[in-house]
Amino acid sequence: MDLKSISLFSSLSQKMDWLTERQKVLAQNIANANTPGYTPRDLKKVSFKAQLDQTNATGGLSMQTSERGHMSGARASASRFEIKEQDSHVAMKAPDGNAVVLEDELIKMANTQMEYATAINLYRKHSSMLRLALGKRS
Structure with a gap:
């Protein structure tokens, strides 16, 4: 059973993908702290409504391929998030x-790390509850 077929796990996975991509963008900002004319960037936040609409449109399921020539699912890579220049x-x-x-970027990185840890904890808790309901030990 693929946990991503359950909307809760799909949403948590998408949130973790967004946080991972945001951490990369913030790291690029810090790496370019001494680059003349550099404007920091950040990811555009994904709204809950847009995420819910996407889950409902796809039915919460992603297509799987068994052969190399088959079409892949609609799920895009982590680069599907929109990057914007910060004001x-x-x-x-x-x-x-x-x-x-630098201080602002480090604060954003720390917040992103805390949000990621929260998402991982939710993922673990719900997967252990699912295992318990299925009668499997965690």
Whole structure:
């Protein structure tokens, strides 16, 4: 049984994918903290309504392929999230035009890490409840 066929696990998995991609974007911002003219970027938040509509449209199930020539499912890779440039305050820009504020980026990374840990804990709790309901030990 594929846990992603259950909408709760599918939603948690999508949230973890988004958080993983966001962590990569924030790491790029930190890596470019000394690049002249660099504007920090972030991922556009995925709304709950859009996520629910996507789950309902696909029925919560993703297609599987058994042969190389078969069509793959509609599920896209982690790059399906929209990246946007952050609004930078003119007062925050360095003389070289760089708008990265390391403290802000580190705070965002810490928040992303906490959200990811929360999502993992929810995933573990619900999968252990499912195993318990099926009569399997966790």
